[in-house]
Amino acid sequence: MxxxxxxxxxxxxxxxxxxxxxxxxxxxxxxxxENVRPIPPPGIxxxxxxxxxxxxxxxxxxEKIQSLYGMKDELVQKYLxxxxxxxxxxxxxxxxDGFFEVADFDRADAVLRExxxxxxxxxxxxxxxxxVGRRFATVRGFxxxxxxxxxxxxxxxxxxxxxxxxxxxxxxxxxxxxxxELQFLAARLTxxxxxxxxxxxxxxxxxxxxxxxxxxxxxxTLEAIEHAMSEYAIDPRRVxxxxxxxxxxxxxHLAVHYPDRWFAANPGAGFSETPDFLKVFQSETLKPYWFExxxxxxxxxxxxxxxLRMLPTIAYSGALDxxxxxxxxxxxxxxxxxxxxxxxxxxIIAPNTGHxxxxxxxxxxxxxxxxxxxxxxELVPSAYSFTTCTLRYAxxxxxxxxxxxxxxxxxxxxxxxxxxxxxxxxxxxxxxxxLEYAIGEIPKDRDRVDLTIINRFEGPLKFVPIPFSLSLRxxxxxxATFRRKGDTWEQVSPIEPQPTGLYxxxxxxxxIDDAFMDGFLFVRPVADGLHPExxxxxxxxxxxxxxxxxxxxxxxxxxKNPEDVTPEDLRKYHLILWGDPQSNPLIAQVLPKLPMxxxxxxxxxxGAKWNSPTHMPVMIYPNPLSTDRYVVLNSSFTYxxxxxxxxxxxxPKLPDWAVIDISVPPDARWPGRIADADFFDELWQFKPxxxxxx
Numbered sequence: 001m002x003x004x005x006x007x008x009x010x011x012x013x014x015x016x017x018x019x020x021x022x023x024x025x026x027x028x029x030x031x032x033x034e035n036v037r038p039i040p041p042p043g044i045x046x047x048x049x050x051x052x053x054x055x056x057x058x059x060x061x062x063e064k065i066q067s068l069y070g071m072k073d074e075l076v077q078k079y080l081x082x083x084x085x086x087x088x089x090x091x092x093x094x095x096x097d098g099f100f101e102v103a104d105f106d107r108a109d110a111v112l113r114e115x116x117x118x119x120x121x122x123x124x125x126x127x128x129x130x131x132v133g134r135r136f137a138t139v140r141g142f143x144x145x146x147x148x149x150x151x152x153x154x155x156x157x158x159x160x161x162x163x164x165x166x167x168x169x170x171x172x173x174x175x176x177x178x179x180x181e182l183q184f185l186a187a188r189l190t191x192x193x194x195x196x197x198x199x200x201x202x203x204x205x206x207x208x209x210x211x212x213x214x215x216x217x218x219x220x221t222l223e224a225i226e227h228a229m230s231e232y233a234i235d236p237r238r239v240x241x242x243x244x245x246x247x248x249x250x251x252x253h254l255a256v257h258y259p260d261r262w263f264a265a266n267p268g269a270g271f272s273e274t275p276d277f278l279k280v281f282q283s284e285t286l287k288p289y290w291f292e293x294x295x296x297x298x299x300x301x302x303x304x305x306x307x308l309r310m311l312p313t314i315a316y317s318g319a320l321d322x323x324x325x326x327x328x329x330x331x332x333x334x335x336x337x338x339x340x341x342x343x344x345x346x347x348i349i350a351p352n353t354g355h356x357x358x359x360x361x362x363x364x365x366x367x368x369x370x371x372x373x374x375x376x377x378e379l380v381p382s383a384y385s386f387t388t389c390t391l392r393y394a395x396x397x398x399x400x401x402x403x404x405x406x407x408x409x410x411x412x413x414x415x416x417x418x419x420x421x422x423x424x425x426x427x428x429x430x431x432x433x434x435l436e437y438a439i440g441e442i443p444k445d446r447d448r449v450d451l452t453i454i455n456r457f458e459g460p461l462k463f464v465p466i467p468f469s470l471s472l473r474x475x476x477x478x479x480a481t482f483r484r485k486g487d488t489w490e491q492v493s494p495i496e497p498q499p500t501g502l503y504x505x506x507x508x509x510x511x512i513d514d515a516f517m518d519g520f521l522f523v524r525p526v527a528d529g530l531h532p533e534x535x536x537x538x539x540x541x542x543x544x545x546x547x548x549x550x551x552x553x554x555x556x557x558x559x560k561n562p563e564d565v566t567p568e569d570l571r572k573y574h575l576i577l578w579g580d581p582q583s584n585p586l587i588a589q590v591l592p593k594l595p596m597x598x599x600x601x602x603x604x605x606x607g608a609k610w611n612s613p614t615h616m617p618v619m620i621y622p623n624p625l626s627t628d629r630y631v632v633l634n635s636s637f638t639y640x641x642x643x644x645x646x647x648x649x650x651x652p653k654l655p656d657w658a659v660i661d662i663s664v665p666p667d668a669r670w671p672g673r674i675a676d677a678d679f680f681d682e683l684w685q686f687k688p689x690x691x692x693x694x
């Protein structure tokens with residue numbers, strides 16, 4: 001009886017906190033790398049009769065899906081993912097220990113019924129789950145560009161009008177180690193919490209499980225939004241980013257990196273950066289490599305806090321919640337900007353409240369979001385500042401940063417759109433940028449625009465203005481690119497050929513983990529390697545990469561033999577090559593154009609040599625066979641089992657390249673001892689003034 005009472009209280013608290021599983025939190029017990037608990041956790045046994053019944057139903061659903069595949073009907077093929085998500089969820093739960101409580105058996109029955117009902121409806125060219133208008137909860141599916149798997153997202157409507165473009169809120173979910181596909185689908189089919197305001201549609205990304213919507217989870221979120229916007233009448237200027245707990249961390253991250261995508265941001269609790277959160281909340285003693293600290297900047301929102309000056313943001317915390325730290329540190333960062341840039345972060349704090357959203361605070365948040373929605377968004381913002389550390393996040397409104405002086409050094413651009421002129425103030429860290437104004441964004445009575453670029457320097461010569469007079473294009477739009485030339489700037493001719501050669505640019509800038517934010521293909525070794533020791537290490541790391549992409553990113557890697565890789569594969573995918581020049585012919589083929597030498601005796605790169613039998617390279621580099629794509633050697637995403645235990649740890653761990661001493665066995669943190677590692681420079685070359693080795 002006591003167990004039932006405790007379970008009831010926990011369920012009620014979970015609902016009250018607005019997020020599935022958000023009460024789960026990490027703690028000091030998860031700071032032992034030598035004793036890491038499994039994520040997802042082990043499930044419970046399934047009674048034989050329930051298993052047999054579910055397997056029979058799964059077989060029936062599979063037959064119906066195969067029949068739908070055979071139908072040459074455009075509508076049927078378009079909406080097949082809306083059916084396939086149910087088969088995938090149930091299959092994974094049955095075959096991979098994915099039942100965690102007795103209630104999951106009933107959830108599985110509900111998921112199976114819905115999948116079969118949808119298959120039958122789709123066979124008759126009907127899609128009732130796509131209805132709009134009344135209060136309605138449903139789940140949708142799309143095929144991910146990352147690995148080709150079907151992925152789900154939830155939709156909740158509250159009197160959503162069927163016509164006209166309306167507001168949508170994206171709600172990022174809380175941490176739930178037991179919230180796999182089955183549990184997610186079952187919840188999102190029936191739960192309205194948090195209930196959107198009347199007339200608002202709410203999108204619930206699955207986020208590729210439990211990663212705070214980072215890396216594959218970020219791509220999943222953006223793809224879910226894109227799919228929803230293709231299916232529902234959503235005004236792209238009226239989309240907000242929201243979340244609580246782990247979802248609050250996701251909202252911070254997506255707000256500062258994509259500040260022009262949302263009309264408002266509403267992060268609640270969670271974390272906004274890595275080091276302080278792990279010390280305060282996790283009680284963890286941090287001893288990072290220097291490159292780890294640089295890579296923290298990818299998701300440390302305080303570094304990017306200027307970007308919130310262009311995005312109305314309403315932070316929320318319970319006064320007694322340890323995760324109030326997230327908004328506190330963002331408020332501090334906002335107020336410690338230079339005086340002419342600083343601002344006060346709006347932070348709603350519910351008194352006497354722990355890790356949950358108090359009802360009165362919820363009302364206040366909704367009131368403010370409604371007011372911001374009514375204000376609308378400017379077609380051309382009058383002024384905005386944009387900060388980046390990496391060209392992965394390079395665009396805001398009309399501005400695109402094209403090239404940096406050095407990645408992982410924060411660089412800021414300030415744009416002022418005046419009535420008769422444009423002013424752009426740039427940091428020394430920017431080498432090239434572009435401006436693009438659509439038709440109608442420049443007053444129709446003008447055929448030229450005055451532009452002033454102001455160089456911002458350190459020291460006495462702080463600001464240097466450089467004037468330009470720009471002609472509009474023939475369709476009344478404006479596009480111009482500028483590159484630094486010493487202490488001045490020059491406009492790049494629009495008829496100038498695109499630059500050739502290697503340089504870091506958007507989506508081709510590293511680090512290693514960046515290859516897993518677009519379509520990728522594993523290429524396995526097919527022969528004996530240079531050494532038995534390295535061959536065993538490669539096979540172990542490859543097996544682990546396939547397994548952990550499946551367990552953590554909830555997908556299935558594409559994998560081929562080298563001889564089966566096609567020109568289309570080279571065009572579409574980043575190649576993840578496993579092995580060495582002897583075991584993988586594709587490594588042998590690209591090796592002469594990689595900045596390294598590798599044979600049976602030595603591995604040589606960055607001016608140093610290592611013994612080949614005990615050292616292996618991991619690296620990301622533009623693919624010599626397809627220079628708009630990456631080639632990666634011997635690595636998947638670089639955080640490991642220890643990092644699964646706290647979402648703040650789930651950041652890239654290795655830079656652009658590393659040498660792994662495999663005489664030290666892999667563990668829950670590293671693939672071996674890091675003998676050396678660094679970033680390439682902006683031309684994909686080794687840095688001459690490299691820091692000391694790890």
